[in-house]
Amino acid sequence: MESTHRMARVQLNTDANPCLGRVHYAPGKSAWISLMVLGAFIGGALNFSWAALGLFASTSMLTLCLGHSAGMHRRLIHNSFDCPRWLEYLLVYCGTLIGMAGPFSIIETHELRDWAQRQPICHDYFASRQPLLKDAFWILHCDIRLQHSPRVVYEERIWGDRFYHFLEKTRHWQQLPWAILFYALGGWSWVFWGICARVSVCMIGHWLVGYFAHRFGDRTWHIEGAGCQGYNVTALGSLLGLLSVGECWHNNHHAFPDSAQLGLRWAQPDPSWWFICSLKKLGLAWNLQTAANQPPRPERVRLEQPKSQVAFLQQKL
Numbered sequence: 001m002e003s004t005h006r007m008a009r010v011q012l013n014t015d016a017n018p019c020l021g022r023v024h025y026a027p028g029k030s031a032w033i034s035l036m037v038l039g040a041f042i043g044g045a046l047n048f049s050w051a052a053l054g055l056f057a058s059t060s061m062l063t064l065c066l067g068h069s070a071g072m073h074r075r076l077i078h079n080s081f082d083c084p085r086w087l088e089y090l091l092v093y094c095g096t097l098i099g100m101a102g103p104f105s106i107i108e109t110h111e112l113r114d115w116a117q118r119q120p121i122c123h124d125y126f127a128s129r130q131p132l133l134k135d136a137f138w139i140l141h142c143d144i145r146l147q148h149s150p151r152v153v154y155e156e157r158i159w160g161d162r163f164y165h166f167l168e169k170t171r172h173w174q175q176l177p178w179a180i181l182f183y184a185l186g187g188w189s190w191v192f193w194g195i196c197a198r199v200s201v202c203m204i205g206h207w208l209v210g211y212f213a214h215r216f217g218d219r220t221w222h223i224e225g226a227g228c229q230g231y232n233v234t235a236l237g238s239l240l241g242l243l244s245v246g247e248c249w250h251n252n253h254h255a256f257p258d259s260a261q262l263g264l265r266w267a268q269p270d271p272s273w274w275f276i277c278s279l280k281k282l283g284l285a286w287n288l289q290t291a292a293n294q295p296p297r298p299e300r301v302r303l304e305q306p307k308s309q310v311a312f313l314q315q316k317l
Contacts, residue, residue: 039196067094230254246270
């Protein structure tokens with residue numbers, strides 16, 4: 001069954017194929033994450049302080065929750081809520097500080113992955129089917145080149161924005177002003193923990209949640225015709241929901257992609273949704289999209305009982 005979910009940014013050509021492609025080593029991408037990890041392990045270990053650890057924890061949660069999840073993912077990519085332009089800039093800027101991508105590269109990566117996952121079959125790079133370490137190397141150190149890739153077209157509101165082009169071009173350099181500030185306030189300890197450790201943990205954590213969210217966990221919804229399903233990762237219970245700021249409830253996200261709320265039950269904490277609701281109370285967010293107001297999708301099938309991957313496969317067999 002062909003997906004009815006709108007993907008206005010993806011323009012298909014007649015030979016677009018999510019399977020035919022080659023994973024290739026990306027030197028710049030690899031050097032960036034390697035530098036951050038080395039700085040975290042060596043510099044962080046030699047310059048530990050409790051204050052630096054507190055800086056790491058607080059800045060990680062702020063950039064993940066406000067920046068990546070609320071700003072990049074739910075606002076910029078999915079348009080799950082509206083907000084003033086200055087606030088969108090602030091949230092997307094915080095998302096760039098994750099160190100993973102700029103506004104355009106995060107949109108392109110996300111749109112191509114979503115398109116591929118909704119096809120009956122797709123390359124293992126998009127579906128997290130490889131063993132843990134191989135998938136980590138692919139996602140953190142490599143890129144994929146499809147032989148026949150669709151085009152990602154950005155709406156003028158984003159493509160015509162000079163601030164977003166500036167963020168894209170300088171995405172790695174955006175760490176520098178903060179590194180200078182952290183050094184002035186706390187020395188090298190704050191630099192290694194506030195920059196290197198934060199970027200490393202956020203990038204690796206983002207990959208790790210995505211890896212498990214496409215392989216293990218519980219499912220309430222099945223998307224007919226999609227070769228890659230999403231799972232609500234419940235391994236650590238509510239704790240993972242807090243640590244991932246709600247992004248681990250991935251089965252819900254596959255079922256309702258444009259919903260600003262990913263945690264749909266009381267036992268599924270969703271800090272990014274709480275933040276967006278706080279913005280709404282302040283009059284800074286409106287037109288919030290939720291599962292309740294999403295259009296019907298014939299391919300979205302509710303399972304009689306939430307099922308783990310193993311239980312679902314046993315049922316199909």
